[in-house]
Amino acid sequence: MNKLKEKAKELLSSGAVQVVVGYEEGTGGKIRPAFVSRPEDADKLLYNADCHHNLALYLYKHETKRIGKMAVVAPPFVLRSILILTTEFQLEEDSLVVLGVTPEEELIEFANFKEIETWVNQHPIGMKEKDREMLNRLNAMSRDERWQFWQNEFSKCIKCFACRGTCPMCSCFRCTVDYNAPQWISVGSHQLGNFDWHLMRAMHLAGRCSVCGQCGEACPMDIPVHLLSFQINEDIFKMFGSRAGLTLKKESLLSTWKSNDVENFIR
Amino acid sequence: MKLIKKEDLPGLYGYLASAGKKIFAPVRKNGMVSFSFTSAFEEIEMSYIQTKLSAKAAAFPKIEKLMKYTIQKEGQSYEPYDVEKFPGIVVWGAHPCDAAAFHPLNAVFTWETHDKYFTRRMENLLIIGLSCTSHDEFCFCTSVGVHPGDTKGSDIQLTPLPGGDYLAEIITTKGEAVAAAVPALFSPAPGLNKEELVTSVEKRFDHEALHAKINGMFDHPVWKEQALRCIGCGACTYVCPICSCFDIQDEGGIFGGLRYRCWDSCGFGHFTIHTSGHNPRESQDTRWRQRLMHKFSYQPQRQEVFGCVGCGRCSRNCPVDMNISEHLTQIMAV
Ligand code: SF4
Ligand code: SF4
Ligand code: SF4
Ligand code: SF4
Numbered sequence: 001m002n003k004l005k006e007k008a009k010e011l012l013s014s015g016a017v018q019v020v021v022g023y024e025e026g027t028g029g030k031i032r033p034a035f036v037s038r039p040e041d042a043d044k045l046l047y048n049a050d051c052h053h054n055l056a057l058y059l060y061k062h063e064t065k066r067i068g069k070m071a072v073v074a075p076p077f078v079l080r081s082i083l084i085l086t087t088e089f090q091l092e093e094d095s096l097v098v099l100g101v102t103p104e105e106e107l108i109e110f111a112n113f114k115e116i117e118t119w120v121n122q123h124p125i126g127m128k129e130k131d132r133e134m135l136n137r138l139n140a141m142s143r144d145e146r147w148q149f150w151q152n153e154f155s156k157c158i159k160c161f162a163c164r165g166t167c168p169m170c171s172c173f174r175c176t177v178d179y180n181a182p183q184w185i186s187v188g189s190h191q192l193g194n195f196d197w198h199l200m201r202a203m204h205l206a207g208r209c210s211v212c213g214q215c216g217e218a219c220p221m222d223i224p225v226h227l228l229s230f231q232i233n234e235d236i237f238k239m240f241g242s243r244a245g246l247t248l249k250k251e252s253l254l255s256t257w258k259s260n261d262v263e264n265f266i267r
Numbered sequence: 268m269k270l271i272k273k274e275d276l277p278g279l280y281g282y283l284a285s286a287g288k289k290i291f292a293p294v295r296k297n298g299m300v301s302f303s304f305t306s307a308f309e310e311i312e313m314s315y316i317q318t319k320l321s322a323k324a325a326a327f328p329k330i331e332k333l334m335k336y337t338i339q340k341e342g343q344s345y346e347p348y349d350v351e352k353f354p355g356i357v358v359w360g361a362h363p364c365d366a367a368a369f370h371p372l373n374a375v376f377t378w379e380t381h382d383k384y385f386t387r388r389m390e391n392l393l394i395i396g397l398s399c400t401s402h403d404e405f406c407f408c409t410s411v412g413v414h415p416g417d418t419k420g421s422d423i424q425l426t427p428l429p430g431g432d433y434l435a436e437i438i439t440t441k442g443e444a445v446a447a448a449v450p451a452l453f454s455p456a457p458g459l460n461k462e463e464l465v466t467s468v469e470k471r472f473d474h475e476a477l478h479a480k481i482n483g484m485f486d487h488p489v490w491k492e493q494a495l496r497c498i499g500c501g502a503c504t505y506v507c508p509i510c511s512c513f514d515i516q517d518e519g520g521i522f523g524g525l526r527y528r529c530w531d532s533c534g535f536g537h538f539t540i541h542t543s544g545h546n547p548r549e550s551q552d553t554r555w556r557q558r559l560m561h562k563f564s565y566q567p568q569r570q571e572v573f574g575c576v577g578c579g580r581c582s583r584n585c586p587v588d589m590n591i592s593e594h595l596t597q598i599m600a601v
Contacts, residue, residue, distance in 0.1 A: 026588035028404050033496040033587055053587065063495065063550050158320070158329065158505045161535070162586045165498035178537040187516045188330045188529040218586035220319065220502045222299060 001047045003107045004073065007099060008042040011071050017097050018068025021058050023051040033058065037067065047073060047101045054212040056081035056168035060090045071097035076125045077212035079116050080245025081168045084208055086113060087250045090171050117248050127211055127230055134224065135231055151191075154198055156221040159189040163215035163225045164201065169208045176200055202228040207236045207253035210245045239265075268456040273431040275452040280308040282449045283357050288393065291325045292359035293318050302358070313360060313427070316403050317578055321508035322358045322365045323372060326388040329505075330529045333384065333515070337523035345526075350387035357393045364408045364576040366396040366420030368508035371572035375511045378570055384528075393441055396421030398465045405579030407592040409470040413576050416465035426464050434461060471592055472599045474563070474573055481563045481598060485556070489601050493594050494555035496587045501532030503558070503581035503589070509574050512538075533557050559594070 008020040022045040024034035031050050035058075036042050056078050058064045072078065079100060085091040093113050100108035100119065110116050126132070138146055161177070164170045177185045177197060185200055186193030209229035216226035237243055239262050242253060271279065283290060294303040295312040301319040305311060336345040358366075369389070376385035399406075399415035408415060418424045422442035425433040434456055437446045446453055504510040514531040518524050532538065534554050540546045548554050562574030575591070582590040 027582065027590045027593070030588050035495040057498065058495075061551075063491075063552065158501075158530070160501035160505050160532070162498065162500035162502045165500040166586050174537065178535075183516075186518060187514055188518070188527055190330055218498075218500075218502075220506065220584040220586075222297065 001105060004047055004099060004101065005042050005045055007107060008036060008045055008071065009039040011097060012037065012039040012042065017071040019064065020045065020071045021055050021064065022073035023047060023053065045073065047105060049103065051075060052214055052217050054078060054081055054166065054168050054210070054214040056085060057166065059096060060085065060171060069095060071099055074098050074100050076103070076120065076123060077210050079120050080210040081212070083113065083117060083120065083248055084210060084245045085168060085171065086248060087252065088171070113248055121246055125211065128213065131213060131227065131230060135227055138227065153223045154194040155191065156223055157189060157194045158221060159194065159197060160220060162218040162220060166214050166218040169205055198225070198228065202232060205229045206232045208244050209233050269435045269437065269453040270456045271425065271433050271435045271453055273433070277308040278452050279449060288355045288357045290357045290359050291322060311360060313397070316401055317362065317580060317583065320506055321368065321578065321580060322361045323368065323508045325356045325358050325392060326369065326385055327372060327511060330527050331384050333526045333528055335523065335525055339522060350383055353387050353391060355391040355393070356388065357395060359395045360397040361394055362397055362399050363415060363417035364413050364578040365508050366394050367413050367417060368576045369394065369420050371509050371566060371574055372511055374570040374572045393445065394421045396424040398424065398426035400427050400464065400466055402466050402468050405582045406468050406577065407471055407579060408577035409468045410472050410592065411474045411573055411575050411577040415468055416461055426461055428464065434459065471596050477563055477595060477599060478567050481560060484598070485560065487601070489598060490552040490556040494552035497551050497555050497589055498587055499534050499536055499551050499554060500586065501534055502584050502586065504532035504534055505530055506580040506584045508576060508578060
């Protein structure tokens with residue numbers, strides 16, 4: 001990824017951007033997000049298939065925005081997240097330089113978001129094999145078994161909200177779980193509180209998930225929370241024929257009514 | 268110094284269980300070792316580097332029920348939970364960092380006010396420590412004044428011997444009472460140097476020097492730089508054996524309910540938000556600074572304890588690899 005390093009250096013030295021948000025190697029070879037502001041630090045940037053953090057998360061945070069204009073290293077799931085966030089009025093095109101990186105570890109530069117839209121439509125991404133298998137296993141279960149599976153998983157949840165914190169689509173300045181007047185979701189991490197939380201989270205991400213899987217990666221208790229969003233994504237594809245992050249059209253799936261929408265869930 | 272044979276550990280477990288103690292021990296389940304309540308010795312994992320969740324829940328559970336309340340026309344009434352009914356808990360197989368962590372935790376819950384729920388659980392607590400024979404790159408106990416063979420906090424300390432037996436040190440009167448109740452389980456120890464049995468963890472910085480330095484660093488730019496990738500979750504706090512922030516919640520219907528205390532985290536953006544909407548810690552760097560200043564500046568100043576025992580859990584479990592010892596080493600260098 002020498003090209004990436006060079007591009008980052010060039011952007012920083014010319015003053016075109018003040019910070020490059022990318023990936024670097026952390027403890028024991030783990031990958032972590034990196035913020036590079038000096039050209040001489042650009043050499044620590046890297047990209048490979050282990051880069052799982054969804055960096056789109058940092059693009060609208062006031063902590064990063066106050067540094068100045070940003071460039072972001074963007075694997076396909078980040079590209080899709082950028083489109084989702086743009087349609088949700090969280091990102092502005094001229095605030096950002098997007099350094100696309102392909103699964104083949106090639107650098108692609110995008111002149112504008114329209115080009116990103118074209119690229120992501122030409123290069124579909126699916127879920128990882130192990131996630132697909134797990135979803136198939138879950139779908140083959142009876143309702144009761146599936147209920148048991150999730151009850152067991154949710155029982156491990158400590159409500160640390162790492163899954164929320166790591167997801168770019170959880171962009172609310174104040175999350176529903178943080179409201180206390182009224183208190184929508186129980187604060188305690190007990191059976192009901194955990195269930196409330198996961199139900200709410202899954203519904204808020206319905207049709208907005210870029211299928212990065214980062215929420216499941218982030219969970220310290222190894223709860224496969226990403227599978228909830230993945231399954232809802234699949235259901236939405238079946239019902240409405242669309243997937244998140246493929247369009248710049250500002251019509252959010254769940255808040256847009258169309259006369260030909262399927263209504264077979266109304267019984 | 269005594270010896271306990273590996274085939275006698277179930278006997279020790281059995282004695283404690285028959286004495287009505289609940290045994291909180293490392294259990295391996297779904298590829299994860301965590302402190303859990305056990306019902307048989309066989310469930311316990313004696314060979315682990317560090318557990319996912321710490322042992323703090325033995326005294327500071329994720330949810331502590333405080334009282335039941337009722338609201339009626341005639342007035343309100345409440346009924347606190349009876350701490351006398353709390354069961355005795357044995358923390359079994361806690362590494363020296365975790366055993367040592369109960370002291371700073373106790374310092375918080377007995378600072379000016381003696382929290383009756385916490386103190387009752389502590390009085391009833393017996394800690395069986397387990398010296399470390401291995402460690403990983405996240406362990407840094409020796410930089411914060413703890414050592415992989417330390418007995419501080421333990422009532423009885425076990426040190427694994429290569430053959431599978433354990434050296435047993437009886438540290439406190441609580442420990443003596445146990446040893447006296449089952450004397451047949453303990454035999455005289457062979458002449459061994461315990462130092463050679465435990466792992467050696469490289470010292471990365473000196474905590475007293477860190478304390479002296481960090482006290483004056485409130486306005487240092489390092490916090491902004493370090494905290495950029497932090498996502499403001501509660502993972503580091505909840506896995507930490509010393510983090511003690513909590514929230515108090517009432518849950519119930521119109522005529523009554525339950526008041527409980529549950530874990531909270533200074534990493535969350537809304538943790539310090541005022542009713543006015545003003546937030547004195549409005550950005551993640553001020554929250555990250557709070558985490559480190561609390562542990563290495565304020566706690567030593569006010570309670571004469573450090574808020575960190577170097578277990579490395581926060582760093583192992585951080586979704587963005589905010590490695591605390593790396594950050595502290597950097598703080599010593601700036
Ligand atoms: S819900 Fe999970 S998988 Fe979907 S975009 Fe958010 S972090 Fe990624
Ligand atoms: S990251 Fe895991 S443990 Fe934390 S709130 Fe999400 S599901 Fe629960
Ligand atoms: S701050 Fe981190 S290393 Fe220190 S005691 Fe807490 S979890 Fe362990
Ligand atoms: S340091 Fe890591 S675990 Fe702690 S709040 Fe930040 S991202 Fe979460």
